Structures are given as structure tokens and as C-alpha cells.
Amino acid sequence: MKAFIKKHEYNHIQKHLNNLNNVYKSCVDTNIIEVTKAYTQEKILNIFTNLSDEEKKLLDISILKDSSQFDKYLNELNEYVYGMPNITKEQISKLFKKEKKLKLPNINTKDSKNVYLGWIDESILKLFIAYNMNGKLIGMTCRVPNYGSNGSHTCVLCNHTGVESDVAFVSTICKTNNMGEGSYRSMAFDLCLDSEKCNERIISIEKLEKILRDVNNINK
Numbered sequence: 001m002k003a004f005i006k007k008h009e010y011n012h013i014q015k016h017l018n019n020l021n022n023v024y025k026s027c028v029d030t031n032i033i034e035v036t037k038a039y040t041q042e043k044i045l046n047i048f049t050n051l052s053d054e055e056k057k058l059l060d061i062s063i064l065k066d067s068s069q070f071d072k073y074l075n076e077l078n079e080y081v082y083g084m085p086n087i088t089k090e091q092i093s094k095l096f097k098k099e100k101k102l103k104l105p106n107i108n109t110k111d112s113k114n115v116y117l118g119w120i121d122e123s124i125l126k127l128f129i130a131y132n133m134n135g136k137l138i139g140m141t142c143r144v145p146n147y148g149s150n151g152s153h154t155c156v157l158c159n160h161t162g163v164e165s166d167v168a169f170v171s172t173i174c175k176t177n178n179m180g181e182g183s184y185r186s187m188a189f190d191l192c193l194d195s196e197k198c199n200e201r202i203i204s205i206e207k208l209e210k211i212l213r214d215v216n217n218i219n220k
């Protein structure tokens with residue numbers, strides 16, 4: 001069977017299973033456990049459309065009888081997970097060709113299953129995001145503020161809430177149709193600074209794609 005679970009879908013399954021596992025651990029009422037299990041099964045299947053019988057079988061969680069089986073199951077499921085296609089340093093350089101001295105990310109292509117690729121250049125306080133949207137590589141450059149604030153922030157991509165060193169209010173310049181001087185638009189939003197962790201939490205790509213479309217002036 002080929003990998004058929006996208007990384008963010010896997011994160012979503014994991015979230016549902018963590019909730020179920022907590023019920024296993026904390027609840028003694030077998031009725032409640034069974035109802036939660038049925039609900040979780042439905043939620044997991046609803047993440048997908050057009051599953052083959054074989055794939056459905058793999059997503060059948062009736063085999064999870066107790067709490068100790070979850071990790072093994074998730075590890076096995078991870079075999080069928082795929083992330084964004086591999087990209088080369090040349091592609092990244094081309095994507096961010098306006099950056100004079102672009103700091104390239106570490107691309108450990110083999111094991112990494114990412115929804116998006118993100119990395120920070122601390123020296124210029126910029127966070128770079130690259131993403132494959134419908135086969136086309138797109139990106140954005142975000143400015144990270146150099147001041148600290150005490151408030152907490154919630155990442156728009158993965159909904160993780162953290163302090164400024166964790167999730168920051170970043171800004172980016174949007175491309176516009178109007179090429180005249182001084183005509184630019186900027187956008188700002190909260191983003192995880194640690195993209196690797198963000199990639200482990202993100203369960204939906206809707207917001208990421210919307211932001212990237214806005215930033216790159218793609219009307220679709």
C-alpha cells in the first residue's frame with residue numbers, strides 16, 4: 001500500500017487518538033469508552049474521502065483495546081504518511097531570490113515529513129516559509145519582531161498558544177498587482193517560530209494556504 005495519509009491528516013488522527021487514550025486512562029465506564037471510541041472512529045474516517053478498503057482497514061481502531069497499544073499503532077500508521085515533496089537548495093534560492101544572503105535550511109530529506117518547510121535566520125530576524133501548493137512551490141518571508149512582550153500568542157497554523165519566544169506576531173509584505181512605488185500591503189499574524197514543532201501540530205492546511213495565496217496574490 002502506498003502512503004496515503006498527508007502529514008496534517010496524521011496529526012489530526014493523532015489528536016483524536018490522544019483524546020481517546022485519555023478517556024481509556026481516566027474512565028472506568030465501558031459504555032463511555034465505547035461511545036468515545038465509535039465517535040473517534042467516525043472522526044478519523046471523516047478526515048478522508050475515497051478510502052480504499054485496504055486503507056479503511058488500516059484506520060480501523062477497533063484493535064485498540066487498551067492504552068498501551070496507541071503508540072505502536074501510531075508508529076505503524078506513520079509508515080503511510082507523506083509530507084511535502086523534496087525540494088532542492090536551488091529551488092529554495094530561486095523562491096527567495098530577492099534575499100541577498102539567504103540562509104538555507106537544513107533539508108534532511110529522508111525522514112522529514114513536513115506540511116511546510118520553515119526556518120529562521122536569526123541574524124536578520126526573518127522566518128522563511130516554503131510550501132508546495134498544487135505542485136507549485138510558493139513561499140513567504142516573515143519579519144520576526146525583536147522585542148519581547150509578556151502576552152501569549154496563538155499560532156494561526158496549528159493553534160498552539162505560547163509566549164513570544166515560542167509564537168510571535170510576524171509580518172510579511174504581500175505582492176500586489178499594482179507595481180507603482182509605495183504601493184504595497186502588509187499582513188501580520190501569529191506564527192510558531194519553531195516550524196518543526198508547528199509541523200507536528202498542524203491539523204489543517206486551510207489557513208496556511210489562504211495566507212500564502214494572499215501574500216503571493218494568487219486568486220484561487
Ligand SMILES: [Zn+2]
Pocket residue numbers: 155156157158159160191192197198199201
Ligand atoms: Zn504553529
